Amino acid sequence: MQQKTFFIRAEFCTGCEMCQLACSLYREREVNPARSRISIQRVVMDGLMFPHICLNCKEPPCIKACRRQAVIKDKETGWVTIDGEKCNNCKLCVSACPFSAIIVTPEQEVLLCDVCGGNPKCVEMCPTGAIQFADRDRGVAGPTDKAAVDMFKT
Amino acid sequence: MERLAIIDLSTEQVVCRDIPEKVLRKYLGGEGLNTYLLYNYLPQGVDPLSPDNILLFGSGLISGYDVSSSRFEVTAKSAEGEGGFGTSNSGGHWSAELKFAGFQHLLIKGKAARPTYLWIHDGEIEFRDASFLWGHDTYECQELIQDDLGDPDVKVAMIGQAGENLVLFANIMHGLKRAAGRTGMGCIMGSKLLKAIVVRGKRGLKPHNPDKLMENYKNHYRQITSTKIYPVISRYGTLTIFCVANQSGTISVKNNQYNYFAEAEGHLDDEIFEEQYKTKTLACFGCPLRCSHRYRINTGPYAGTWGEGPEFYMMAGFGPAVGNADWDCILAANTLINRYGLDVGSSSGYIAWLMELWQRGIINKKDTGGLVLEWGNKEAILALIHQMARNEGFGGMIGQQASKAAGIIGRDSGRYLYVQRGMVHETPQNFRAARATALGEATGNRGSDHLKGRCALEFFAMPPEVLEKIYGRSIASDLKSWDGKAWMAVWTQHFTTVADSLGYCKFATIWPGSTHNLGYRQFCETINTVKGWDVTPAELMETGERIWNLQRMYIQRETGVLRKGDIPPSIYFQPQPLEPLKGEKLDHDEYDRALDEYYEIRGWTREGAPTTETLKRLGLNKEPSHLI
Numbered sequence: 001m002q003q004k005t006f007f008i009r010a011e012f013c014t015g016c017e018m019c020q021l022a023c024s025l026y027r028e029r030e031v032n033p034a035r036s037r038i039s040i041q042r043v044v045m046d047g048l049m050f051p052h053i054c055l056n057c058k059e060p061p062c063i064k065a066c067r068r069q070a071v072i073k074d075k076e077t078g079w080v081t082i083d084g085e086k087c088n089n090c091k092l093c094v095s096a097c098p099f100s101a102i103i104v105t106p107e108q109e110v111l112l113c114d115v116c117g118g119n120p121k122c123v124e125m126c127p128t129g130a131i132q133f134a135d136r137d138r139g140v141a142g143p144t145d146k147a148a149v150d151m152f153k154t
Numbered sequence: 155m156e157r158l159a160i161i162d163l164s165t166e167q168v169v170c171r172d173i174p175e176k177v178l179r180k181y182l183g184g185e186g187l188n189t190y191l192l193y194n195y196l197p198q199g200v201d202p203l204s205p206d207n208i209l210l211f212g213s214g215l216i217s218g219y220d221v222s223s224s225r226f227e228v229t230a231k232s233a234e235g236e237g238g239f240g241t242s243n244s245g246g247h248w249s250a251e252l253k254f255a256g257f258q259h260l261l262i263k264g265k266a267a268r269p270t271y272l273w274i275h276d277g278e279i280e281f282r283d284a285s286f287l288w289g290h291d292t293y294e295c296q297e298l299i300q301d302d303l304g305d306p307d308v309k310v311a312m313i314g315q316a317g318e319n320l321v322l323f324a325n326i327m328h329g330l331k332r333a334a335g336r337t338g339m340g341c342i343m344g345s346k347l348l349k350a351i352v353v354r355g356k357r358g359l360k361p362h363n364p365d366k367l368m369e370n371y372k373n374h375y376r377q378i379t380s381t382k383i384y385p386v387i388s389r390y391g392t393l394t395i396f397c398v399a400n401q402s403g404t405i406s407v408k409n410n411q412y413n414y415f416a417e418a419e420g421h422l423d424d425e426i427f428e429e430q431y432k433t434k435t436l437a438c439f440g441c442p443l444r445c446s447h448r449y450r451i452n453t454g455p456y457a458g459t460w461g462e463g464p465e466f467y468m469m470a471g472f473g474p475a476v477g478n479a480d481w482d483c484i485l486a487a488n489t490l491i492n493r494y495g496l497d498v499g500s501s502s503g504y505i506a507w508l509m510e511l512w513q514r515g516i517i518n519k520k521d522t523g524g525l526v527l528e529w530g531n532k533e534a535i536l537a538l539i540h541q542m543a544r545n546e547g548f549g550g551m552i553g554q555q556a557s558k559a560a561g562i563i564g565r566d567s568g569r570y571l572y573v574q575r576g577m578v579h580e581t582p583q584n585f586r587a588a589r590a591t592a593l594g595e596a597t598g599n600r601g602s603d604h605l606k607g608r609c610a611l612e613f614f615a616m617p618p619e620v621l622e623k624i625y626g627r628s629i630a631s632d633l634k635s636w637d638g639k640a641w642m643a644v645w646t647q648h649f650t651t652v653a654d655s656l657g658y659c660k661f662a663t664i665w666p667g668s669t670h671n672l673g674y675r676q677f678c679e680t681i682n683t684v685k686g687w688d689v690t691p692a693e694l695m696e697t698g699e700r701i702w703n704l705q706r707m708y709i710q711r712e713t714g715v716l717r718k719g720d721i722p723p724s725i726y727f728q729p730q731p732l733e734p735l736k737g738e739k740l741d742h743d744e745y746d747r748a749l750d751e752y753y754e755i756r757g758w759t760r761e762g763a764p765t766t767e768t769l770k771r772l773g774l775n776k777e778p779s780h781l782i
Binding site for chain 1: 218219221247254276293296297306307329330356357358359360361364365367368371372375379388433434435436437438439440441442444446448462
């Protein structure tokens, strides 16, 4: 089966945070960017906006880092999720993630994107296509770092 | 529960109050509740720059909850003009962040003993020393505050040097370009020695019905992004208005002497900006319209200058209004204005006026301290901006005196300064041919206010059926006709007031002439989902009317200027010299009749004061009611 994951084009991100609004509203039933499973790193003075979200790595370092086997990668879909029952919010996975994609809430709870069951709300609400959800084969997953390099070229 | 923080800078004490639901429903938030608080808390007859004046910050009622609802309102007794109703609206990320930090409204009184900034985070308010920020422009100020607090995600509303130096038309700035302009709110903030208000919040907003809100959110997003205006606004922002306004003869050229600027053709337009200067597009909180454009000037004398903006006002105010057709100069001026925290409309208005005085030989090098104020002289334009903000030389005098400068210069110079309610007329605007807009702007409570009075649908010659469907009454399609225009102005003023009270950006509503955008029905959907109320469009319309009338009561109490303040500047009554719309002007008798009709619709006396019955009908007869 074809696996789907996120593609990020940071140069298109306007920093509007609509993705965060939709995510927290859908998953947490409140409006709160601090509890959204996608985060935007805002470098306002430089006009740079970087969306950070789980890219469902082929070999996720977070899984290796977790001592409680709480991070799981689904073999069929390829999606990486955290089992809330097993997780004790130790944040080892947060340190391991190369994409700053794992969220720590103000209450020190660890949150990870679960792609809304295959229909991510953040993608639906992104007005510029800065974040897209598509077949993994269409590109290299995890281009956030590359986008940053491209942007600094100007 | 929405909360108000009453912050006393003199004693460094804070009192928090819950806003009772019945007050919230009557005044919503943002501009509405600010008006209520101003009317209730401001002691009568105080000097605007004294510690007794109060400065209000208010997030919109649904700010943070819906698409394009990112606006906050700043209100105080006006510094610019006759000391009337001072209010201004700004977008950005500050408004939603204030809500996440646990407050909807801030009431600031007193005066700090030393430069201070407020650090508001998760329900707490700290007074912090701002001595190290004093004297820094807005760009530097933000970076210094981020360093001071060790948090790159703080949102800052601040003043630049213009506010510190008490320039009467100083702005409160947020981010790199977002500004609460006109009526000198930055000057009031400077008079309190308050440099900045920094917010950061991680508290969630809990809507009454989250599932329904998600649905509304999606629907409103789809609605906004499927309008015809969306691709244009998201690409060019308000710059797109420029060519249309110029080519239809509704622009001010050389301080309103002409109404079309031929030199602009091929030099000043939105596409040139996009191709040559734009580097990045950014957006306010939750807004798909993304109208903030970063730019950089790569060649010429201003090479290396960068900034964010510019809006139509910048382009027209520092373009045709001062006889300049050079994009580089406009952008360089834009960066300066934003860094200093000056108001675009007012500063370009005064510069245009001074240039006309120079043209007529009323002032010369002796008055200006050596500046040559010929039309389009770029160095002089930029020098005046520097002087105004730093309170130095000739420009400094203008900044400190505003419209009173005419009295200081003397020599009949006041004849060419177009003022309303003591404030300089918004420069780029020249709407004498458009009747509803002329009336709506002139009767705006802060005076000469396109944000309340611009009836955009008037310009598109809409079929009468469409107009009747929107406005509920018959209105002439022709912009030069007066038929139904008084009602159009009243309707628009109520609508914009409601939008500002809720926190919606007016560009996401039907206000800019986009009939399929958000309107009262969508506002009600969101309010009811968020608050669990049963608000109807009729109730919202009445709320708009209530807020408008309370503002009028405030003006009556503080200035006593009613009908006399509702007349457009004198230039509107003189014919336009150029095609298109050559010879158009307002007629005194016709305007008076329209004003009578406008007062009658509002239930006001012929002098323009709300009658007792009107106040009773709107539940205003017991104001000030001191319910918060």
